[in-house]
Amino acid sequence: MRLFLALCFLLGIPSGAPEIHSLKYVVTGASQVPNFPEYVIVGLVDELQITHYDSNTRRVVSKQDWMYKTTEEDPTYWEKETGVSLGDQQSFKADIEIMKERFNQTGGVHIVQKMYGCEWDDETDEVVNGFHQYGYDGEDFISFDLKTETWIAPVQQAVPTKHKWDKDKAKMAFDKNYFTSFCPYWLKKYVEFGRSSLMRKDLPSVSLLQKTPSSPLTCHATGFYPDRADLFWKKDEEELHEDVVRGEILPNHDGSFQMSVDLDLSGLQDEDWGRYSCVFHLAGGQEVSKRLDKRDIRTNWKTNDGGLDTGLIGGVLGVVAVLVVIVCIIGFFVYKKKHPKGFRATNTSETSSSSGEDPAVKKGSSEEQSMLKTSA
Template structure:
């Protein structure tokens, strides 16, 4: 499982399966990264950002109006977690320096991140996944395997840490308790706070875009929610897999999503155009279908007289604006991991789902 840089961490990425909910916390420390905070803490419910702290603002704040409900039970919630994150940013900064020493590194850009969280099925009331994982400079470093209740690592540099943490049975018992109980309890509470928002379903607008007559044709769907969706080309009633390139689901600035799928038109006969259609399918069964019609294609190529074809728009500018409609930078875990992080007993009184956290390397070096 690889980590990768996602240049547009947008404000919401809902989890889409109708009854599966997730709670995740990302802690990111950056060294020598221009125009990016040294430390960022982001909380997500169903991939929607619910809380944010960074070392520039030095404040932990809600990112959804419904998250303010936590102060009804705990009026000092945001102030308390602001103070805790002020301490954490120093811990994470120290983690990078310790890692650089362990790996014989000097200067340069370095990123250290921890992700912890859980997934819960609100129909069966079962924990369907949990993860607790550390990464460094875009690669996995160490993780907690909930099935075996042991720490595992893909890199030799983390083997001493793995052995030390595996010998701490009390810590591993707490780790299991947090991932399967405390995390889920907070997830249930947050889902109840934001149910009307998190459970909504929005269908997208679907457009056909093309740079030039020889370029692949892009079917672009934007404005859908949640992100458990599919977009594909079909001929007659059969889904196409050849001459098709599918893009990733990307978040929009308003919390909705967009995605696209390209179709190579080079071998397409004019008389067959009406047999092709682009289909958007949202989890739960709702669909939007757009039949292939030359009159509906939006493009930015110019005709010989310097004008635009009839009905044309600057499609590429539209797509660029949508893709760049995000904010920030975050190290994202491409696949669902099994997690990692060692914690000190002094910091395991979880009161928001993110408490089980202490310096990975300070406790292992």
């Protein structure tokens, strides 16, 4: 198993696995980060980006054509979403100052992140999960446990917030309704609108890459969808677990995904090369297999004819650069396995801590007026 940003899927899912859908909103507030918006919100359904807002453009835009069907439900959908995001931008900016105070910081680069949303099983029509979590400078800060209806504070600086939110029963009831009713309602709508895209299954192209003769051999799969997939090395018909390093599943700019798995070649005998293969397995049973062959390996030190293969490395670095930007904008947390997926809560901050007030947070589709505060 591995983490994909916030939540990890069980890999190698059999074809009969239930179809779990997720609606997630990821909010990123940045302080003193050059050439990066102060505030970004990204909405995702099944890890596919559906909406985007940032403090530079100051408008919520669709990232999928089928999302415009939302106007069938509410003709003012996009105007409302933009209005909510504009308001949340100001409050979230104040959260960073609260965090800095909590951690006894005065300046520098800082990032506040939030994820919230829900999961729904379209076979049983049951709400599987609801989640809401905050991070600060790459570390967990506070998260909501829907089962116990309590907030969990992994760091001492979050304890005051936990106590405050746990005592607010009206807010707790409102939040629970969002996770179990409002969020699933819109998730079902989005899945209905985009079913043809969300239900597609795309197999990847698989390549063998190696930086230097002494480097591990990387099997790289890119262009697959959905992200419920596995990539592994096997010898003969046995999956390898030793001398293997698995990478995270990462998003591509076009909505597809990529992943890699490294194999240590230091102990590999020449006569055994043909016994190794890299296998990609997509949820539902489809596979792509690539047998280990020296002639297929692409490197940045030489090609098979002795020349320098610079084109490959330039391309790979270009993809990596794009991914860094995407991951930063999306603001995904890489959490421990026990942490659930995140979701879209547009918020208003507790920045009025000096006055003892906690402004309300709006979340979900813009028409909801929530009581979720960011009071860091």
